[in-house]
Structures are given as structure tokens and as C-alpha cells.
Amino acid sequence: MSHPPRLIFLVITLFAIAMGFLESAVVVYLREIYYPEGFSFPLKNMSHHVVVTELLRELATMVMLVTAAWLCARTWTVRFAWFIYLFAVWDIFYYVFLWALLGWPDSLLTWDILFLIPTTWVGPVLAPVINSLTMIVLAMVIIQADWRTSERADGQASERVRIGGAEWALLVAGALVTVSAYIQDYSTYMLGKFSFSDLFQPSHRAEIAEHVSHYIPVSFNWWLFVSGELIFLAAIIRVWKVSRKFFHH
DSSP: OOOOHHHHHHHHHHHHHHHHHHHHHHHHHHHHHHOTTOOOSSOOOOOHHHHHHHHHHHHHHHHHHHHHHHHHOSSHHHHHHHHHHHHHHHHHHHHHHHHHHHOOOSSTTOEEEEEOSSSOEEEETHHHHHHHHHHHHHHHHHHHHHHHHHTSTTSOOSSOOOOOHHHHHHHHHHHHHHHHHHHHHHHHHHHTTSOTTGGGOGGGHHHHHHHHTTOOOOOOOHHHHHHHHHHHHHHHHHHHHHHGGGGOO
16 A cells, blocks of 8 residues: 655655755764864865765765665656655755754855765855755656646556656756856866876876865856756756646546
């Protein structure tokens, strides 16, 4: 027997919030070790095994989110919706718990390191929060439409909500533009010193670490970021137009 949609929504939301706390707890430990005076740029040098562990932890986090999303639905489209919902709630509450535990960030414009895969992402806290809210909106459009199909009298939906090729193209384009905004400042800094191939050479590891230890973010490309958000908005509108028929049965 399937669980009521509200119960699923509650359980998944609690799971994402708990993951947000775990993420913030890891950061509390790292800052206690490397930034006892409080986090700020430039970055402190970390040992190679700690950096590798952080990369693997980020990968493990993605696996956890994908696994939970997989268990929530039967179709790829709805699993995707649950994944971005989980990701968004996790990310928002990560900052909520950091603020509660450390009083950080000082404001939504405080710079933060967001990811290390495939390179370092940096940006004001406001940017990932906006992305997370956007993901929640898209996820809710898809999930609500899917729930409506499951409420049909015969219990068998003749048609499932899905994201078409045009919508996927917009979402991928929006993601690429947004990621470009996050990695632009750091990439510009690193490529000003090293060639692209040098960054992957073990022989340059010590020199790269030294260069990273002097990195301070200079600017965030808000125009590029807003362009990505507008592309996301266009995708959400298209998905809503396709999905709204499920709200009128």
C-alpha cells in the first residue's frame, strides 16, 4: 500500500534537513581545525588526504540524495524532481544550521566555497539560496502533477508527467551558465598562473596549493548568474504548461 503524498513529503523533507545538519557539522569541525578565528579567504592549506576525503564526501552526499530520490518515485522525471527538491532543502538548511551554530554567514552576500567538483565553486551565499528556491519550484510543479495522476479513480494513470527534450535543453543550458558563474572567478585566477594541463600534473601539486592559499574572490558574475536563472524560469514555465493538464482531471 502506497503512503499518502503528505507523509512522503514530510519524511523526505526531514531527511533533507537532517542532511543539512550533518553537512554543517562537518564544516564546524573543519573550521575549528583550520579556521579557529573564523572562516575567511584566503584558504588555508589542507593536507592532500583531507582534500581527497572532502571530494569523496561530496560525492557520497550526491549518492545519498540520488538514492533517496530513487526510492520516492517510479519514473525518471519524478525521481529527478525529488532529487532537486532534496538538494535544495539540504542546501538551504546547511546555511540555516551554520548560522545557528557559528553565526555565519554574516549576510547573504558573504562569500562561500560551494563545491570542489570538478573545480572550486565560489559565490555569495545568496546565489545558491536563489538556485535552491528555483529548484524547489520546479520540483513542486512536477511532483504535484505526478500526485494528481496517482489519484485517478482507477489507480492507473494513462499518462505520466514528463520533461520533454526542449525543457531538458533549457535546464542543461541554465545549469551550464550557472556553473560558469560560480567557477569563473576561481578559474580566471588559477589559469592566470597555470595552463589547463598543468592543473592536473602531480608535479605541480605543491605550487598549485601555494597559489590556492593566496586566492581571494574578486567578483561574482551576477549577469551570468541571472541569465542562468532566466533560462531556468523559461524551463519551469514550459514544464508547468505541459504539466497543468494533470491538475484538471
